[in-house]
Amino acid sequence: MKSVSNRFVGGVVASAGLLLSLFHLSHLTAFRPNGVFPEGSTLVLSIVLSLVMTAVGAMIALDRLVSSRSAGRILAWTGIGVVALSLLGAWIVVSIAGGELSLLNPLGPMLTVATFGALVGLLVGLYDVRGLEHQQSVEQSNRINDTLRIATQELVNKTERSALERAVCEKLTESEAYEAVWIGRYDEADPTVRAAAWSGFTDDYFESIVITVDDSPTGNGAGGRAIKSREIQCVPNVFDDPTMEPWWDLLEMHGVRSLAVIPITHDDTVYGFFSIYADRQSVFGDREQEVLVELGETIGHAIASIEARERLADQERELARQNEQLDAFAGVVSHDLRNPLNVAMGNLDLAREQGDDVYFSRSADALDRMDDLVTDLLTLARQGETVDEFDQVSLREVVEAAWSTAGSSAATLRIDGELGTVSCDRGRLRQLLENLLRNSVEHGSTNGRPKVDDGVEHAGSDVTVTVRRTNAGFAVDDDGPGIPTERRRAVFEAGHTTNQDGTGFGLNIVRSIAEAHGWEVSVGESPDGGARFEFVGVELIDAVTDAP
Incomplete structure (x- = not known):
């Protein structure tokens, strides 16, 4: 009965009242007192009650008395009233008539009692529905207050976007009416909305749901519409909305009956949306929708503030x-x-x-x-400048070019296996390798000035420098004396050197260039007991895609 509309219920009640009015009016015109049939005053009262019933039904049909979510309860109470008082009336008629019941026509008295029962049931139903709607209104007000509390207290204290998103989901699901809440992140470069935070359902649900922002079936649902229109999308009954068909199985499995999707926006930017699920239909009233829209804007403002603080921190x-x-x-x-x-x-x-x-x-x-x-x-x-333009270059070629200027006749360059192709600024990568190779030569070799080496191992070489590929990038090893553990952190500091002729800036330059590419460099011990400089976060591929 929950899905019955006000127009249908009001029409049924008004039609029944009108028919009863006509019936009682016809009996009033043919009224003949006989001691058993209702008196004329009773018929008049029955007509009045029928007309009141007709008027109440018309008001229900026009949405003047109750919301459409509760109309079915009124119809149920009206039926109960008719049945209960009709049974009571039948018993009374039988008691009055006694053995002479066969001489009577009980239709008139029974319809009079039924009219009274219908009106009583109708009034009881209205009272019940009004109480129910008041309770729902209180619950909705509590949800609105909780939502406003989230906007004013929870959001201002978050300094990370992920923490902010988790707080929103967790706090909203504290509302009894909200079964689950999740936040999807949107990027204009990616048509798929990615689930970033959620609460209420298991991880499997949110990891499996697919929402897109395009013209496909997964892009025409409430989520896609919310981002494209930047307006709240409420679905009172998900199974009455054909655009929600791609997710019907998932929603049915989790008992979802209605939902609201609220875009998260700030100025001209759409950061995504948050979606609220409910286990009954038509949960989100007009006032609640207004507050949820305000919350979406507040979240968007908070995200913009967090991003501004992060940019400021980077600048600092x-x-x-x-x-x-x-x-x-x-x-x-x-x-x-x-x-x-x-x-x-x-x-x-x-x-x-x-x-x-x-x-x-x-x-x-x-x-x-x-x-x-x-x-x-x-x-x-x-070297502090970030690398904005990348070229695909052969790492082996850059290593050999760097060795031609930083190598020594007393040292040997060894390339272990295929190094692959690296995305980088070629000139700055060569500077990195020149400083790194020169450091290994100067600290591991006793020979004098460096010169171009042919890459072949020489007998009596003081140091061998090996460049090899790793799972996360590449490494430069030597078999020299190595770097003591307590000094490894300091070797990248500007001005730090143990060589009387060194400037102390070589390894600092190495770290600066690596960070400009988004890589990380660390120093450790090589397999031969010397120094090992390892670079991670370097994307290497097996073949050169563009000739350097």
Whole structure:
């Protein structure tokens, strides 16, 4: 009876009242007192009751008295009233007539009693429905208050989007009327809405449901419409809505009868939606829908604020990194560059006084040292920039190119297996490898100036540097003395060096370039006991897709 409309119930009641009015009016015109039939006043009362019944039915049909969700209860109470009082009337008629019942026509008295019973049942039904609707109104008000509490208290304290989404789902499902709630994230680049948080049903349900934002059947349901129209979508009965057919089996399995999908928006951005399930029909009233729309906008504003804070935090971290670089530059300029400058100037003065070529050589060495420092400082200053454009290049070719400038005749380059193709900025990756290979050569080799090596192992080589592919990227190993555990964290810091001729910026440059690509670098021990620099987060493929 829950699905019976007001128009149908009101029509039935009004029609019955009108027929009873006509019947009683016809009996009133043919009234002849006989002591058993109802008196004229009783017939008049019956007509009045029938007309009242007709009027009440008309008001129900016009939605003036009750909501359509409860009309079936009124019809049921009316039927109960008719049956109960008709049985009572029949007993009374039989008692009055006694053995002379066969001489009577009981139709008139029974219809009079039925009229009274119908009106009594109708009034009882109206009272019952009004009480039920008041209870539902209180429940709805409580849900609205809970929703407003979420908007004003729960959302402002969340600093992460995932935590915010979980809080919304968990708090909304505390309402007795809401069986389950889930939030789907939307990205314009992806037509599929991804479930991000949920509560009420098992994980399997939300992981299996498919909602899209396109013209397919999974894109024309309430979820797809909510994102495309940016308006709340309420479905009073999911099984009366043909656009919900792709999910009927899932909804039937979990007892869902109605739902509301509310878009999460802020300004011109649609972040997704949250969907609320109920186990009965027509749960979401107009006022409740208004509050849910406000909640969707509040969630959207909160997400926008979280993203703004994250961008600000990224900017602050970048500013802190730049400040660290500035501090390092200031230290180098004030100390490291000043020392070789003083040496060069002092030796030039001695050369002028004594004319000895050795002083010119020392000045030249000091100036070379300054040139190395300036070069590394300029390189380091450029490496903090994020890589925006990537090329597909052969990692082996870049390694060999880097070795041609950073290798040594006293060292050997060994490439272990196929390295594959890497997506990167070719020039900056070469800088990374040059600094890394030079570090292995300088700390593991005793020979002098580096030169191009042919990649073939040489007898008597001081150090062998091996480049190999790993599950998450690639690694550069050497068989030198290695790096003590307590010093591994410090090797990437600007200015840190154990080599008297080193600038201390080589490995810092390595880390900066790796982070600019979105990679992570760590230092450990190689299989041969030397240093191992491992890069993770590097996407390598087996074949070159574009010629470098």
